[in-house]
Structures are given as C-alpha cells and as structure tokens.
Amino acid sequence: MSNALDFRLDEFEPADVDSEYAEQRFWSGDLTVLAEHHTTPNGSHSYVVAHDGSVTWGVPGEPQVAAIKVARDLSLNTFTFESTYHATVSFAQNWLIEQGCPPERINRVGEDFxxxxxxxxxxxxxxxxxxxxxxxxxxxxxxxxxxxxxxxxxxxxxxxxxxxxxxxxxxxxxxxxxxxxxxxxxxxxxxxxxxxxxxxxxxxxxxxxxxxxxxxxxxxxxxxxGASSIPKAGLNARGTPSAGTAQRPSPRRSM
Structure with a gap:
C-alpha cells in the first residue's frame, strides 16, 4: 500500500457541488493514507482512512483521521464524496465498514505507522x-x-x-x-x-x-x-508413579 493519495477519478466528474468541493479540499490538503480499499473488478467504490496533517494547524484538539468514501457512477462517469473525521483509526474504520466496505479490506494499516x-x-x-x-x-x-x-x-x-x-x-x-x-x-x-x-x-x-x-x-x-485425572491405582505402595503415569504429559495451563 502506498502512502500517496489516489482516488482514481481520472475521466470522472463530480456529481454535485459538495463532491466537487470535497475533491478540491482533499487534493489540496496534507493527507497520508493509512488504509484503503478499491472495489474490483468494476471499481465503483473507494474507501480510504487517512491522516490529515493540515488539521494540526487548525483548532487544537480537532480529530485528524479522515474516513472517506468515493462512489462512482460508471454509466455517467460521475462521482460523489462522503467523509467524516475521527480521533482514532478504529472509529474511522468502523464508519467505512458501516458504509459497505468489507472489514477485512480496511483493517490493515501500513507498516510505517x-x-x-x-x-x-x-x-x-x-x-x-x-x-x-x-x-x-x-x-x-x-x-x-x-x-x-x-x-x-x-x-x-x-x-x-x-x-x-x-x-x-x-x-x-x-x-x-x-x-x-x-x-x-x-x-x-x-x-x-x-x-x-x-x-x-x-x-x-x-x-x-x-x-x-x-x-x-x-x-x-x-x-x-488435571490433578484428579491421575488415577490412584497409578501409584505403588511407596507412592512412586507407575511407568505409565510417569510418561503422562503434565496438564496444560489455562492461558
């Protein structure tokens, strides 16, 4: 997975003003991809978790992890953006999973983090x-x-x-x-x-x-x-375990 942001929108146009604004905002921002999934084979959706470094220069305490969903209309060659901000990656992943992203496709975060x-x-x-x-x-x-x-x-x-x-x-x-x-x-x-x-x-x-x-x-x-499973018959008169008991593996400890 590359850290570079690529929403794969070549030859697609924004479906509405909000999506156009979102595309411009994210492209001009300081986003680092943490996890992403692009649907195959038709490529109708993209799901991205990214750290928005530009937030660090804004209001102190604001969430910096962006969850972004891109939906493409392949018949019209248009796209729509939806996004939310979260304090942690796991809450961003939760939102994307609720938006239809397969959990196993967005769970892994890049090795550099x-x-x-x-x-x-x-x-x-x-x-x-x-x-x-x-x-x-x-x-x-x-x-x-x-x-x-x-x-x-x-x-x-x-x-x-x-x-x-x-x-x-x-x-x-x-x-x-x-x-x-x-x-x-x-x-x-x-x-x-x-x-x-x-x-x-x-x-x-x-x-x-x-x-x-x-x-x-x-x-x-x-x-x-484990203690009670050792039969009393396995001990001889002197209290020494019989050959069979001596070779019996010790009980496993519960983890």
Missing amino acids: MKPADDLTVRIEQQIRESGARYEVLDNQTSDFDPCETWTLTRDSNAAQSPIRVFLEEGDYDAHTYTMREGAFADEDAARHWLDDRSSPLPQPPEYRGEAAALRTRAALTRSA
Whole structure:
C-alpha cells in the first residue's frame, strides 16, 4: 500500500457541488493514507482512512483521521464524496465498514505507522471496528504533543452498567507503539471529570471484571481436573508413579 493519495477519478466528474468541493479540499490538503480499499473488478467504490496533517494547524484538539468514501457512477462517469473525521483509526474504520466496505479490506494499516503495543489494544480496536452503531460518539480530542493521546467519549447502547465509555489511545514515539484502553462511567459528567483530573486509574468496564473472574474459574477448574485425572491405582505402595503415569504429559495451563 502506498502512502500517496489516489482516488482514481481520472475521466470522472463530480456529481454535485459538495463532491466537487470535497475533491478540491482533499487534493489540496496534507493527507497520508493509512488504509484503503478499491472495489474490483468494476471499481465503483473507494474507501480510504487517512491522516490529515493540515488539521494540526487548525483548532487544537480537532480529530485528524479522515474516513472517506468515493462512489462512482460508471454509466455517467460521475462521482460523489462522503467523509467524516475521527480521533482514532478504529472509529474511522468502523464508519467505512458501516458504509459497505468489507472489514477485512480496511483493517490493515501500513507498516510505517505506529503499532499496537499489546493484545488488549488489538482486542479493543477490533471491538470498535465491528461495533456497528453501538457507540454514539459524544466528544473527542486529539493531542499531538505531551501527552501524545486521543480520547473518544461515547455512549454504549449495549452496556447494562456504566454506559458512558471513554476510549483512550496513548502513543509512545520512542517505541513506535500505542495502547488503547476502555473506561466505563455512570454518566457523562463523571467521565469528563476523570478526563480533566486523571488522579485515578481509568475505571475498567464491569464486563472486564466478569471476564477476569471467568478466566480465573476456568484456570482453577483446569488445574483441578488435571490433578484428579491421575488415577490412584497409578501409584505403588511407596507412592512412586507407575511407568505409565510417569510418561503422562503434565496438564496444560489455562492461558
């Protein structure tokens, strides 16, 4: 994937004034492609995630990741543009997937950009990408400098408890990696207070605690099952394992 922006609009004309303006704005901007997909074989649509460097010179805190959909009318040789801005790549990908882009075609980001620092980051980003209309974005903010972070304030329609969710992305320029974390709050005021204060850790969603407890339970059951599966008959009078038991592989630990 090249970082150069190419909407493949040769011989196509804008279908309306808005699309003409969008084409001019994006061509004259400072866009770096992060992920893209162009439909084949007919080339009727293009989906692009790009970083808009021109935003850094505008209003502080504005989102810098553009999600762009181009639709071509092959019979009329015209095109239309749709675009939105997001604080993070995963929310931009989510929007494009909702616009019809195949998820597997827009998920991969170029090799030159920051990488997820851990498995939890990968999991949360996948959760956002595949969430459909689950998260209503209430606000977001982007910081280029110290701290290097973005946050997206959302309302989770699937959450039975603490429905206000904050997705905090923090970058490490030295390591060329970033982390994404999810925080849960009872209401918007509590979330905004945390974002302003930061004197306590980001509160984990209730379902995380449930998942952790389930993992501990499964691990305990696995260890218990492994210990009890050694038959008592396999021990001789001196407590030494029989030949068959000695060769039996040890139980696997639950991951």
